[in-house]
Amino acid sequence: MVCKIEPIEREAVIAKYLSRSLDSEAVEEFEGHYLGCDECFDELRVSERLAADLRVSSFEWKQSGGVSVLQFRVNTELTHSAQELEELRREVLEQSDTRVIIDLSRVTRIDSAGLGQLMSCYSHLVKNRGALKVLNPTAEVQKLLDMTGIGTLIPSFEDEGEAVRSFRN
Numbered sequence: 542m543v544c545k546i547e548p549i550e551r552e553a554v555i556a557k558y559l560s561r562s563l564d565s566e567a568v569e570e571f572e573g574h575y576l577g578c579d580e581c582f583d584e585l586r587v588s589e590r591l592a593a594d595l596r597v598s599s600f601e602w603k604q605s606g607g608v609s610v611l612q613f614r615v616n617t618e619l620t621h622s623a624q625e626l627e628e629l630r631r632e633v634l635e636q637s638d639t640r641v642i643i644d645l646s647r648v649t650r651i652d653s654a655g656l657g658q659l660m661s662c663y664s665h666l667v668k669n670r671g672a673l674k675v676l677n678p679t680a681e682v683q684k685l686l687d688m689t690g691i692g693t694l695i696p697s698f699e700d701e702g703e704a705v706r707s708f709r710n
């Protein structure tokens with residue numbers, strides 16, 4: 542089958558498809574087409590790989606006294622629509638260290654979805670004989686941790702060294 546889409550148009554459609562800016566009808570049309578079209582299929586695979594290489598993680602890990610500390614690179618709202626929610630879970634679950642500190646100093650807002658994600662990180666780590674602590678939550682985030690009782694499971698620290706030492710108790 543020879544593709545009827547002009548190369549320049551193909552590029553544009555694929556870029557829009559990958560950035561999720563096609564409407565649902567156009568997505569359906571494109572998906573129906575590229576699966577049977579070698580040219581579009583190949584081009585999509587290449588573009589996907591490039592996009593994945595460009596995507597920078599929202600997180601950064603560092604080691605501190607044998608404990609893994611996860612930091613946010615920029616100010617982040619951990620709310621239901623944030624893509625960082627899923628990323629956070631993946632970051633914590635897909636690494637082998639079970640003694641983890643999440644630095645919350647750059648989390649400007651959190652909602653039930655964000656708290657839920659912290660809890661699933663907590664459950665995973667505890668199940669694997671580890672623990673989760675948080676560092677420097679804002680007053681607002683701390684208030685929510687306390688109100689929901691999560692603060693008693695996931696203790697907060699203002700000092701990184703103190704948080705690290707708490708794992709030895």
Ligand SMILES: [Zn+2]
Pocket residue numbers: 544545546574575578579580581582
């Ligand atoms: Zn095609």
